[in-house]
Amino acid sequence: MPIDLQPKMMIRDVHIADRPRERLIRQGAESLSNQELIAILLRTGTRKESVLVLANRILSSLDQIQDLKDATIEELMSVKGVGQAKAVQILASAELGKRLYRKHTEGGRYAIRSPEDAAAYLMTDMSSLKQEHLIVLFLNVKNEVLYKKTVFIGGLNSSIVHPREVFREAVKRSAASIIIAHNHPSGHPAPSPEDIDVTKRLIEAGSIMGIDVLDHIIVGDHKFISLKEKGYM
Incomplete structure (x- = not known):
């Protein structure tokens, strides 16, 4: 006691x-x-x-x-x-x-099999960020994390977040697929219309590049939402 x-x-x-x-x-x-x-x-x-x-x-x-x-x-x-x-x-x-x-989490190849795996990998660092960060996980054919990179800081907007910033790194890392993640400093992970627009734009670009966008994870205050699970992808 x-x-x-x-x-x-x-x-x-x-x-x-x-x-x-x-x-x-x-x-x-x-x-x-x-x-x-x-x-x-x-x-x-x-x-x-x-x-x-x-x-x-x-x-x-x-x-x-x-x-x-x-x-x-x-x-x-x-x-x-x-x-x-x-x-x-x-x-x-x-x-x-x-x-x-x-x-x-990074000592070996961290495999992501579910939205929960992705959230566990990201939650500790992302849930306390004071600004929105768009982070991308680059995965190999086994869904193991090859690299993690912050590609944008600020409010998500489809006219600002350009697919080339994401997929340039994906090509450089020979990634088979990616997972997008960003945080909501408010603590509420519910997706905004802008979040959904950005996701759709990146999915379309990935389809052209032959690189799958597996999910978009939105992190709040130690909770998360998977846009794939919610049917937005």
């Missing part, structure tokens, strides 16, 4: 078997709450507050735990009790987590 400390209760007041480090050793990291994991990173609290209270204050400053990967050192240091050293520890850990995830 996660520890619920009173504001003035210090970590030394908690039975040793219930402290985060001891619980991690005994039960594994997956058994700890977000608060307890951050407390282990911080190592110490302040003279007046325990490390768990400080960890909880950091979590309270975020809308969701995923926001930690995009936090700046200034934002973390604005939390009472967090100095430069503690902010650096947290940011280093968040960056390590991102690199481990990318290594997991």
Whole structure:
């Protein structure tokens, strides 16, 4: 069970078997709450507050735990009790987590068999973007990702997003097919008329080039829509 400390209760007041480090050793990291994991990173609290209270204050400053990967050192240091050293520890850990995830998905050929596979490959990076990004996945004949590239940043519009930018890279990479993806910073992945127009234009260009457009994934706030599944392709 996660520890619920009173504001003035210090970590030394908690039975040793219930402290985060001891619980991690005994039960594994997956058994700890977000608060307890951050407390282990911080190592110490302040003279007046325990490390768990400080960890909880950091979590309270975020809308969701995923926001930690995009936090700046200034934002973390604005939390009472967090100095430069503690902010650096947290940011280093968040960056390590991102690199481990990318290594997991990019270390070998990542095969995409479903819209869920494509969304899983893209979601971590795309769901927190503040502007619309059009990203293309270039696939081989086995539907394995050869390359990922951001080809446009800004609101999607069929008169701006030109097929040549997409298919030039597809030819360069000898791609058999592509998957288009873009994000909605609003958090709602429902397709706009412009999204559908861009998709149809790219499908037509791909047909001429002999390169299939397999899907268009729209990413919102940790949710997505597949235009193929919705019948727009």
